[in-house]
Amino acid sequence: MKQLFGRRTRLGMAAMLALLLLSAPMHDALAAPERNKEGNAMQRLQATEKNRQKFLGEQQSATAKTDPDLVAIKERLLYGEIADRGTLNDRQRMLVTLVVLATTRALDDMKAQTAAALRIGLSPVEIKEALYQCAPYIGFPGTESALGPVNEAFAEMGIALPVESQATVTEESRFRDGLTAQKAIFGDSIDKMHASAPAGQKDIMVNYLSAFCFGDFYTRKGLDLPTRELLTFAIVSALGGCEAQVKAHVQGNANMGNSKQNLIDALAQMLPYIGFPRTLNALGCVNAVLQDS
Known part of the structure; x- marks a missing residue:
């Protein structure tokens, strides 16, 4: 009996030791996603601050004083996730942003984003040409309204107006x-x-x-045809209800050498400004036209 009890004790201890050895890696595996989540969260916050400084500097939205939670959600999405991903460079991102703001009549943001566009290296001519490109699609009143805060930003930065004409015809x-x-x-x-x-x-x-x-x-000079066609895709996508035109300009972009991923990344840049319904509708047009890309 004593031998049997000793044997059972040894077997029990061995089982417990095995269980501990097996459970340690399992515990580490379960803990790893949590550590990854913490790391990703910290990276998102760091990216938000880095990109916010790069694009906006010390500018603060008036909404940040009254609705800080909403602004934090917006900036962590736009600057913490979208700004560092995809195939668009900073100049393309800002041009897309400006035409989308003009298209959606979101003029309260236009002045700050014009300053951001200048900060990352866009010229006054490029900014003006991007907005002029809106005129055939959103009309002259909308385009002229968007130019108001742009001109205010230029004046505050000492940029002489009008900029040099880019007409060729x-x-x-x-x-x-x-x-x-x-x-x-x-x-x-x-x-x-x-x-x-x-x-x-x-x-x-x-x-x-x-x-x-x-x-x-x-x-017109100032922007090349592939850039103008990318901006036109952004404009008609932001308008909503223009699926036939979106599809036509998806193909136009492909003909100009802009990739399917370029268009998808333009839509990602637009998402915080136009919302999911218009973004997903335009994404459906991209997938319908460029099925094998």
Whole structure:
């Protein structure tokens, strides 16, 4: 009996030791995700502060005084996560941001974001050209309203206005040059569209589209065609309800050498400003047109 008891005791101790050895790695494995979460949270906070300083400097939103929780959520998403990810560089991010603010009439943010655009190296000409690019899509009143706070920011920084003209067309060449830019983006399908336009609609579908939208804007200096087409994708996506135009400009971007991931990353940059419904609708258009990319 004594031998049996001793044997059982030794077996019990061995089982307990084995259990402890097995449970230690399991405990570490369970603890690892928690440590990762803490590390990721700290990284997000550090990235928020770093990117906020890079883009905004010491500027503080007026909303931060009245609604600090909302501002913290916004900035940790925008500067703590989105700003460090994806294929867009800082200049592209700021151009996309400015045209989206103009499109959504979010003018309270425009002055601070103009200062941010200048801080990361965009020129006054590039900023103005990005906003001019909005005019055929959101109209002149919306574009001119957005230019108000931009001009205020320029004046406060001692930037002389007007900036140098970037126009390249004449009254005689605007249709021809616009058609050339249009076909560079969309190919010979433009000829078919012109030919099939009903007689009573040709002013809109042919003359105004080629001469005004493309001739007066896409031919301007200051931004190249791939950048203008990326911004146009952002503008029509931010408008909402423009899925046919979004799809057309998804293909236009692909033709200009902008990748599917470029467009997806532009939508990520836009998300805090336009919300999920419009972002997801535009993402669906990207996936429908560039299925194999």
